[in-house]
Amino acid sequence: MNWAGRLIPRNAATLVKNSLWMLFGIVWLPVQALPAQQPAKVHRIGFLSIRPGPELREEAFRQALREVGYIEGQNLKIEWRFAKGQGARLPDLAAQLIGLKADLVVTAGTEATQAAKRATAKIPLVTTGATDPVGSGMVKSLAHPGGNVTGLSLDAPGLGGKRIEILKEAFPKLARIAVLYLEESASSKKILAETKEASRVFNIRLQPVGVSGASELEGAFGTMTREHAEALVKIPSGLLTSFRKQIIGLAAKNKLPAMYEDRIISEDGGLMSYGSDITDLYRRAAVYADKILKGAKPADLPVEQPTKFELVINLKTAKQLGLTIPPNVLARADKIIR
Numbered sequence: 001m002n003w004a005g006r007l008i009p010r011n012a013a014t015l016v017k018n019s020l021w022m023l024f025g026i027v028w029l030p031v032q033a034l035p036a037q038q039p040a041k042v043h044r045i046g047f048l049s050i051r052p053g054p055e056l057r058e059e060a061f062r063q064a065l066r067e068v069g070y071i072e073g074q075n076l077k078i079e080w081r082f083a084k085g086q087g088a089r090l091p092d093l094a095a096q097l098i099g100l101k102a103d104l105v106v107t108a109g110t111e112a113t114q115a116a117k118r119a120t121a122k123i124p125l126v127t128t129g130a131t132d133p134v135g136s137g138m139v140k141s142l143a144h145p146g147g148n149v150t151g152l153s154l155d156a157p158g159l160g161g162k163r164i165e166i167l168k169e170a171f172p173k174l175a176r177i178a179v180l181y182l183e184e185s186a187s188s189k190k191i192l193a194e195t196k197e198a199s200r201v202f203n204i205r206l207q208p209v210g211v212s213g214a215s216e217l218e219g220a221f222g223t224m225t226r227e228h229a230e231a232l233v234k235i236p237s238g239l240l241t242s243f244r245k246q247i248i249g250l251a252a253k254n255k256l257p258a259m260y261e262d263r264i265i266s267e268d269g270g271l272m273s274y275g276s277d278i279t280d281l282y283r284r285a286a287v288y289a290d291k292i293l294k295g296a297k298p299a300d301l302p303v304e305q306p307t308k309f310e311l312v313i314n315l316k317t318a319k320q321l322g323l324t325i326p327p328n329v330l331a332r333a334d335k336i337i338r
Contacts, residue, residue: 161198
């Protein structure tokens, strides 16, 4: 036997071979036992609005969802439904979203929220831009919603009076203001009552003019003119905002300085708007959606009131109407359209 034979046992090769197989078996078997990687869950969010179609605020909602990890085409699908200003379509569109078994539905405005709530008591609803959610029966209270609806309220106490105050400051001689509101809306009537109360402080006489749809707008403005209205305030309503271009045109035709509640109306040619930063509400709606998708219950998520407000003045429209906005009012504006 040579020296190597003395140092290495006869069965060394077998031992080494078996040890290697054991080693690779330990490594290999667990790898084989690993389950296949599961695809990411795709969350389905419905979106219901009475407006004609998507606008910048919907993109703000999308962006806010991306910031918390929801990417369309990867782990998110949004089903968009727009009633194009036809309130009668909302129930069918809401039923479509419920039929798709969305994980939750985001609703834009009071009318859309009410339609979705009538369609389901189970699927979570996140409202954004709803007016008076308690008074309109969406939730039991802001702090304790108590059902399947939560989200963000459009209005806050005192906004109606603030709009009257800004109009009076811009046009000190005003004595009679027409108020355009949606006749069938309980929340619109509540804001109308608050606006009436505030108008007494400024010695303004209000002329309420209710409508139920676009077909009545021409007649409504005729009434304002006959009764010598000197300016106009629009009460918040998603339905009426859908017809904003018609309202803007009629206000211009009848030479009425108008105050609106939504900057999008001023950007489309309305003279002035003062109200909640609705784009911010849409961003915050994404936070609610994220919490619910992660297991939170709508009943446990308090409804938030707006915290950001903005005054927008359209100087192009002022010039067309032959109006001069005082410097002190312009100084208060968050945005001036020139």
